[in-house]
Amino acid sequence: MSEQKEAIFVSGMYLDRVHANAPEFIITNQTIHVDKLIVWLQENKKHASDKGYLRLVGKESQTKDEQGNPKRYFQVDTWKPTAKTDAPVLPEYPTDKI
Numbered sequence: 001m002s003e004q005k006e007a008i009f010v011s012g013m014y015l016d017r018v019h020a021n022a023p024e025f026i027i028t029n030q031t032i033h034v035d036k037l038i039v040w041l042q043e044n045k046k047h048a049s050d051k052g053y054l055r056l057v058g059k060e061s062q063t064k065d066e067q068g069n070p071k072r073y074f075q076v077d078t079w080k081p082t083a084k085t086d087a088p089v090l091p092e093y094p095t096d097k098i
């Protein structure tokens with residue numbers, strides 16, 4: 001059974017709604033509070049990959065905003081692939097002729 005990890009929410013980066021009249025090629029809007037995000041990134045550097053990347057997932061909350069829309073937020077994607085098990089050991093056959 002997999003262990004449930006505590007959600008890690010991003011502070012200083014906000015997932016905004018795209019305006020209803022925006023062109024189709026605009027798929028998302030974010031607002032960044034630079035100072036808050038820098039502090040948050042420094043404190044959460046441990047969640048980055050070995051190559052220094054931090055994966056985020058944009059989600060909608062069950063909580064509603066003033067317009068009645070679900071609030072949006074970013075959460076750290078902490079999923080890691082399971083370690084591959086060694087390939088099955090094949091039997092060794094004698095190399096000399098019988």
